Ligand SMILES: Nc1ncnc2c1ncn2[C@@H]1O[C@H](COP(=O)(O)OP(=O)(O)OP(=O)(O)O)[C@@H](O)[C@H]1O
């Protein structure tokens with residue numbers, strides 16, 4: 001598996017679009033909390049009209065809220081990594097290098113494994129970056145830090161990892177299906193609105209089925225946390241059934257990729 | 267003799283089109299095996315099936331007597347049709363990927379690049395290469411694992427005459443090491459020069475399979491030219507002549523018996539001094555065209 005990962009990374013390491021996208025993604029992860037803090041500071045400076053209220057006291061980036069808040073926002077950045085996967089896989093088809101890889105001695109399963117290894121590495125690396133960004137931001141900005149609180153809610157980093165991993169595998173599947181990068185990006189963007197429309201059209205007593213659609217299940221991993229600041233009830237835990245549904249979809253997508261590649265001429 | 271490849275009743279259909287039709291073949295160790303056939307006769311499709319990139323409809327094939335696996339492909343150096351590499355990577359990086367896939371040392375990369383004279387350009391991106399350089403790189407990549415079998419589909423496509431001659435020498439030197447080579451080509455002259463065996467496909471069907479050396483066995487043709495005016499009459503009177511045809515002012519005599527020496531003696535006895543006397547080798551090209559024409563007539 002490590003050998004297969006190395007092969008795929010050799011393909012990507014000198015690919016400019018890959019480096020640019022990954023770089024941009026990492027910069028955004030790190031800079032979003034900094035920007036938010038700077039924005040709050042700016043509000044404070046301009047803060048005469050807040051009548052003594054200190055915006056820095058809004059606990060968005062304090063332990064324990066920070067974990068869910070940031071991971072929720074970060075899930076929107078997954079499109080950067082999705083583009084990486086689309087390019088990485090569609091190139092293999094458009095350059096026909098998948099064909100040469102097989103000729104040279106990779107099996108079709110090896111090929112899939114090598115891409116999955118990269119997806120796993122990207123998801124894991126990204127989750128690690130998110131974890132440390134949150135940890136450091138929280139340590140710097142949380143007032144009256146209670147050390148017992150630091151890791152409360154950090155399970156959302158796991159949810160973030162799972163979200164990214166499943167989404168990238170879904171992207172891999174779409175690319176194997178459509179092969180061309182532009183078409184795949186288009187389909188990826190189109191998919192979620194279609195899913196939402198179908199969910200909206202479900203009759204009332206069938207409503208629960210909506211939760212079992214793949215992208216819907218993903219969004220249920222990290223629910224939107226911000227309404228808590230205007231005193232609404234939010235889901236501040238990871239729904240177990242959402243995790244189960246996502247895991248099932250991961251297996252299904254990988255099986256579909258395997259089925260598609262196993263039977264096709266390259 | 268050890269059988270490297272055996273194909274049994276291999277068939278590939280694309281919808282209603284049968285690209286490979288019930289093909290059976292054997293290639294022995296050390297053979298240089300030429301696969302000939304007009305465009306679309308199924309050469310690339312057959313090789314693609316043997317390399318697992320194209321799914322067969324039915325039939326079997328065995329490498330080294332065993333069911334095909336990826337491990338076998340690692341022992342094969344192969345190029346199919348056009349050179350395929352990552353355009354944004356250098357030659358060295360591209361070959362690194364091949365070496366990693368085949369599980370061979372990266373130390374093999376530089377010698378392979380030197381062999382095809384690309385060493386100077388090894389750090390340039392593949393997309394900046396000329397067609398001939400791309401072709402050479404794919405040959406380098408086929409050589410990288412010190413393969414037991416080489417599969418070459420149109421390996422001289424796009425090469426300059428010097429390059430073609432080099433590839434010919436390369437193929438010969440590899441064959442001398444006892445390696446097996448399977449070569450699909452339209453350059454019949456080349457095939458005749460390097461191959462020991464050949465087969466002819468047409469519309470996916472095997473028309474012929476045999477030794478290259480057998481081509482000019484049997485019938486002997488001698489080309490004769492002379493200043494004398496009655497050459498044609500004298501030749502017609504020659505009892506060993508089976509057929510006489512005129513070509514560019516010279517006569518080609520198909521002999522039933524004997525060779526050029528006997529013919530020359532006969533001419534001399536009839537007071538004709540031949541200014542030109544040449545035993546013609548039957549070319550693979552001629553044989554090839556005849557086989558195709560025969561099959562057309564049969565159809
Ligand atoms: N993907 C495909 N879909 C449909 N038909 C195909 C496909 N690939 C090949 N064919 C058909 O299969 C037949 C054999 O093609 P193949 O490429 O094997 O010929 P070839 O002998 O290599 O020809 P050439 O000398 O031109 O390289 C052709 O009629 C071709 O049109």
Ligand SMILES: [Mg+2]
Nearest residue numbers: 309310347419
């Ligand atoms: Mg071909």
